[in-house]
Amino acid sequence: MDNNVAVNAKTIHEEEFFYGHKACAGCGGSIAVRLALKVIGPRVFTVIPANCMSAVSFLYPVMPFSVNALGASFPATGAILSGIEAAAKSQGLEDYYIVGFAGDGGTADIGLQALSGAIDRNDRVIYICYDNEAYMNTGVQESSLTPFGAKTTTSPAGQNRPGTITRKKNMFEIVAAHHIGYAATASVGYPQDYMNKIAKAKQHPGISYIHVMAPCPTGWSTPPDLTVALGKAAVDCGLWYLAEYQEGNFKLNKDPKEFGSLEKYLLQQGRFKHLTTEHIGEIEQQRDAMWQKIRTKCQ
DSSP, rough: OOOOOOOOOOOOOOSSSSSSSOOOTTTTHHHHHHHHHHOOOOOOEEEEEEHHHHHHHOOOOOOOSEEEEEEOOOHHHHHHHHHHHHHHHHOOOOSOEEEEEEHIIIIIITTTTHHHHHHHHHSOOOOEEEOSSSSSTTSSSSOOTTTOOOOOOOSSSTTTTEOOOOOOOOOHHHTTTTTSEEEEEEESSHHHHHHHHHHHHHHHSOOOOEEEEEEHHHHHTTTTGGGGHHHHHHHHTSSSSSSEEEETTESHHHHHHHSOHHEEEEEHHHHGTTOHHHHHHHHHHHHHHHHHHHHHTTT
């Protein structure tokens, strides 16, 4: 696989393959889907399990996908991707791609078993987790990718608890532990990095996994015009990192010498407005420990 793959305005498709959806204004998930399909192109089978993207995309007569798109059951994204690959092979198809867009709950919770099996089968498919850090489609419930301190409808903030009391599951390392051929983290706040990784996944002969941070104005209680800026700030303040795993090796794509303001990033969001100075200090300690670990892996 070419490690110097890059995409730009001349190499991505001019057509729109995901356009006219009914998602909330500023939806980070819709940005992740749109950019990925601009890189992958028209010869693609797309799988969308139960999540925001399926809820806003299959409401006849509003059908924003102009490529083959299938609504899938919540837990089965990985299995359905493999099934489509088997069917395409049996039909003798050529020059095609298969991509799934699952949310954080459909990846780290409900769909983890099917994803693990798909990685073991190593079919030529691309699995993209767009991570808005809660079950946004069904009312902003906590998932295992909801970060510590975030307020959701099932982890309310009050006198006796700071919102979510668990820490965000590290799906990137869980996937890497399967010895997958290619995996990466990304953010809609760094679109060039994200699209470059999609281009690498297109070239990979087996399964690829990309985990993209996709802020949600509704669930995060933020203005819709801040989505991309928040996706960038999550990386800059160190609560999210851009990295790749390939051929058994970890690689950091961005290693900040100094972090941006973690407090500013958190308090811009309604879901974190309740945090105390002590809570923010605890999140900062968790961030520093995470970075010590990932820097060690990437040496």
